[in-house]
Amino acid sequence: xxxxxxxxxxxxxxxxIGLIIADLLDDRKHKALYIKLVxxxxxxxxxxxxxxxxxxxxxxKINRKGAYFxxxxxxxxxxxxxxxx
Numbered sequence: 617x618x619x620x621x622x623x624x625x626x627x628x629x630x631x632x633i634g635l636i637i638a639d640l641l642d643d644r645k646h647k648a649l650y651i652k653l654v655x656x657x658x659x660x661x662x663x664x665x666x667x668x669x670x671x672x673x674x675x676x677k678i679n680r681k682g683a684y685f686x687x688x689x690x691x692x693x694x695x696x697x698x699x700x701x
Contacts, residue, residue, distance in 0.1 A: 641673060
C-alpha cells in the first residue's frame with residue numbers, strides 16, 4: 617500500500633482495493649465505480665468481500681467480467697437498483 621501510494625494519488629485503502637478490482641476485471645475504464653463500491657458498500661470488511669468476488673470472476677472465462685461482477689453484487693444484495701418509472 618505504501619509503495620503504491622508513492623507512485624499515484626492513492627491515499628486510502630479503499631482506493632487501492634477498488635483499483636485492484638478494476639484490474640482483476642480488466643475494466644480500468646470503470647475504476648471510479650469500483651472505488652465507490654468498496655467505499656460505500658463494503659466498509660465493514662474493508663473491501664475484502666468485493667475483492668474475493670472479483671478474484672472469483674477473474675478466474676472464469678467470461679468476456680464481460682465487469683457486468684458479471686455487477687450481477688453477483690445485485691444477486692447478493694450488496695446494493696439495490698431503483699426502478700425509474
